[in-house]
Amino acid sequence: MLAALGMTSTAELYRDIPDEVLLKTPLNLPDGMSEMEVRAAMQALADKNKNYKTILRGAGAYDHYIPSIVKYIPAKEEFLTSYTPYQAEMSQGILQSIFEYQTMICELTGMDVSNASVYDGACAAAEAAAMCRDRKRNITLISESAHPDVINTVKTYCYGANMPFAIVPMKDGKTDIDALKGMLNGQTASFYIQQPNFCGLFEDAEVIAETVHEAGAMFVMGVNPIALGIMKTPRDCGADVAVGEGQPLGIPLSFGGPYIGFMSTTDKNMRKLPGRIVGQTADHEGRTAYVLTLQAREQHIRREKASSNICSNEALCALTVSAYLSVMGSEGIKKVAVSCMSKAHYLADKLTKIPGVRLAHKGEFFHEFLTTMPVCSCKVMEALDKEGILGGLPTDYGVLWCVTEKTSRAMLDRTAKIVKEVCENEACV
């Protein structure tokens, strides 16, 4: 091949690189490995992690059961190894799958239009804040009861854009609506709450929606998609934009990623929605066709005038979500939600029978709740850890427990028993 180019060495290919810049020594990387060696090396790294049999920790990453077929669908090479579907004629399969995903997100949230996904739930919240701003209204408000990573990500995006940002405090584990009223003004662009919130509690979303709308601002809800199996939709709560972390819908914990941010809104705001959107159209023979549409919003056309720079999103995760929702169906999602909520309440009842363990807040919760601990929570976690149980997350407000459909009643009983023993033994010392 070099000969065809009239060259004798590959060095000639690099003649434009100034000599001062050319590397004179090999990269300081290990030698290459055979597939067998690399498998052993990676397996050894994986083996250094502890694979808990029971996970009672959530806080933004949820251990749900993933039906067997779900993981085989995104593994299909045509889906796995294709690029963004720029060439519609060659990408109808990908485009249709995104169209189906958009429909499912609209159905779950009650909204009219969904994009093809963004990086994760935190980015979805940040992108939502950006789409709600305009010349007159540029202040982003977010509730303290949202996930700390979401708050911090929204804050960072606002900092980037030189836009004002403030946190509305919480009271008794929920958004302080009086404080919110005091902070809303004619420059407020949007207010974000998480439903259920970081403490696990349901916010008074409809009251908040009214309050926010009275001030002329947009209301953004970050919702848990499994809870949507039974919980009132953001649309019915009065949200203008519904976003969230889609990981609970068939995506493994994966040490935090890849996950998927979903974003949906009303027809009225369709052209403000960032990211890829797939639309249905026809070819010249009238055959149904799917294309990337409304691209006038996007950076490759608007460049510095675009409201967002997102191109690559989480398409394969969107496919996973679609596959999961197809397998579960509306009955299945409801069953998962009821199971999570019922089991969480079962564990909460068991734990709060232990002297000194109380629910940190009143109010209705879904599958997460905060409890006080009469002893150092680290002792409780250690004891659970020995039994292969990852206990709740110790936070400033108490221990945040999460129960999903994966944990059996027997395991919940076992957990409560271990916690009780630790509390009693430590209390004696």
Place this chain on the structure above:
Amino acid sequence: MKLVFEVGKEGRGMSILPPLDVPEYELSPELSRKEAPHLPATSEIDVSRHYSALCRRAHGVNNGFYPLGSCTMKYNPRIDEEMASLDGFTHIHPLAPAEAALGCHEVMSLAKRYLCEITGMDNMTLQPAAGAHGEFTGLLLIKSYHISRGDLNRTKIIVPDSAHGTNPASAAMCGYTVVTTPSDENGCVDIEALKKVLGSDVAGLMLTNPNTVGLFDPNILTITRLVHEAGGLVYYDGANLNAIMGMARPGDMGFDCVHINLHKTFATPHGGGGPGSGPVGCKAFLAPFLPKSALCEYQSAPQVRGFYGNFLVVVKALTYIMTLGSKGIREASENAVLNANYLMQRIKGTFTPAFDHVCMHEFVLCLDEFKKETGVSALDVAKSLIDNGIHPPTMYFPLIVHEALMFEPTETESKEVLDEAADVMRELYKKAFEDPEYMRNAPHNAVIGRPDEVLAARKPVVRYTF
């Protein structure tokens, strides 16, 4: 073909969950959903066949040649996928105690170390989830740096007119005014034009090198020096890193921070549009501004995404780097550049390269003259490639070349594949003179013809209605 909502039948479903083994808790009515969502009601075979049918209407790297310029569609080794699906990685909670996630932390620290070595950087974050996200993150570093020094008047970011559309969009997201500088006749940075816009109001320059026409800018050291002398920083867009690994490093060229696309250069798959991963590396003086997770790392640092980023994508990239090793990484780049030059050479004589010069890992054809002669456009040629089982190259980019087709064959294609692709291009060149109409109506063998994009945008149908 049918939508997933149209396969299956009401009442159909699978037995996934056991019966509830605790008392059922009922959500209060005012919090409850009024109406169930419409979701598919399918059996497992319905789902399996539906997605298999969708697959037959898609084209991945495994289906055939995919020379999509700037996207580095190299083959994605299966071992990378398999390693990323180990339970010891997939079933680890991001908030597991550090001592229970030693392997995950080691994966991240190895990946950072190797990527720093390849790019010549000192520190790195794995949090950004894609290339554009990395650009945003890198510019945040630049912004925070200037602010930390009380240097508050730097409001401009310089972006060459050959840049990817994400560059100006990322700069705007960081509150900067974008100053576009022209390219010189070789498609490289016009030094005199650059000098004119440099000043105390410039925060930095964003640059892709090799640039989007596939050329390595020979003045790179002058460019970075000039920006530094003006007090600005230089950002390296890593979209084209696949050309120079082991040959030259952004850090040695004077760049202060870089983003890398693991889903391009490091062989992790694109998945039909993500998940990618866009780690950002920087020189030590920018490290204090790198993003962190508020919940995982308890620090009041900036943050661009939840937790640590697209961890499993990092696992795939690490597997790839460990497989290739020091020598293999360099060979990958050499072969990518060799393949691009070979393909360009084989096509030459028919279609015309925009810049007749030894290229890096990709090259751009300019079909301006060809279109005037035949009436066949770059789009028509691209669509005709589909009929030949080849994914079209990037079209109409960079903006500085008219009727552009940008080819990036990557190193994983054999000489035979390149020869076949060149033959197809030569055939299409002839065909355009013989039967231009045929090409204007391509593709002929795809599952659909050209879709009506105007209709799609004018009357948006963006969901199925039940």
